[in-house]
Amino acid sequence: MSSIAITRASPLTTIQDIGRFGMLAHGIGPSGPMDRTSFREAEAVTGRHCGAAIEFGPLGLDIVYSGAPRMIGLAGGSFAARLNGRTLEWPTDAEVSDGDVLSIKPGSSGNFGYLRLDAEIDVPPVLGSRSTNAVVGLGGLSGRALTAGDELRLKDLPAGTIPSDATGSSHENGPIRFIWGIHADQFPLDLRMTFCETRFVISPSIDRMGFRLTDPEGIFTDATILGLVSDAVVAGDIQILGDGTPIVLMADHQPTGGYPRIATIIDADRDAFSQIRPGRPVRFTPVSVDHAHGIARALS
Structure with missing residues (x-):
């Protein structure tokens, strides 16, 4: 069994998948990633099918990985990432192995970044989604933001579509x-x-x-x-x-x-x-x- 131990978490760090839809009539919002393009890009850079993301806030994230080697994808904003002290490009993919330490610190821009793996975060789907809505305490890990000391177990994914390059708006400047x-x-x-x-x-x-x-x-x-x-x-x-x-x-x-x-x-x-x-x-x-x-x- 592989897992992620969170040693430092920015405020607003949560588990997010594509979201839960069709529930607004019942008073439940969609949640999902704040930056959907970067969410997709974090999967696309791995070239593999990935599960739900850890969406981290503007102060970044530190984790320790345990288990067999897996691929990760990082995207969103402009953050500074180091794996076992080695500087990574941004966005990027990387392989993590047992005991590896990943540290993501604030960079020059952006509020939200995404860590995705070729695995599923083992939390139960709620109304068809693993996305966290911490406002109402729904989904994710006990319906709350992630904090230092949390451990997320991972499980293998069923076969899925290998993503193509993520596409989004090129409207990066201006109104x-x-x-x-x-x-x-x-x-x-x-x-x-x-x-x-x-x-x-x-x-x-x-x-x-x-x-x-x-x-x-x-x-x-x-x-x-x-x-x-x-x-x-x-x-x-x-x-x-x-x-x-x-x-x-x-x-x-x-x-x-x-x-x-x-x-x-x-x-x-x-x-x-x-x-x-x-x-x-x-x-x-x-x-x-x-x-x-x-x-x-x-x-x-």
Whole structure:
């Protein structure tokens, strides 16, 4: 039996697979990787079928591997990895053997990285997924974030498809693209235009449920429609809270919300947005629904 012993874990470190879908009607969000492109890339670099990932947060991860040799894949953000003291490229694959020590430290950019193996993390699927939603204590390892001292047992995978190269949006710089939200018309036109011109800042208050934005100009301070009857929300929605704070809903978002959604980040840009570190500026630019669909088709 092979296993991973976690000796250091960044906050926000969890077990994630592709997520659990079709459950929002029952009040359960999809979870899954914050950066889906990097999640796939961590498998693709191994050239092998891999199981659920360890998604680690911005401070990285240290582990000790035990067992027969296995391949690992590392991707996401820009981190600094060392295997038994030897520097690894990023992203990369590597073989780990019994007693090997892998240390991943913060690099120049990114909030989330992924460690995948040609094995399955031996935790029980919950509603069809091993993904952790720590907000509600569901899935993963006892429904919680991973911490130092945890041991994850691994099991062999059944035969699966060898992945092709991961593909994702090439939109790495410039404004994050969005479509106007279902409540956009309730904001005055001049406020919507100001929203597109404002440089927001990613606040330190980020987690898998949502990223709060700092609004230096306070453009929503005097808005008057900041409370609504709750209805369904989706990942990428930009909500304006009652105090005027914008928040972008992420992978572990709640199923419904009672604040207006001025915009929704297009699916192709959510991965890039998830990797913008606190303190960094972000701007938004609108696109049509047809244009967003065209981008999605080009990436499929």
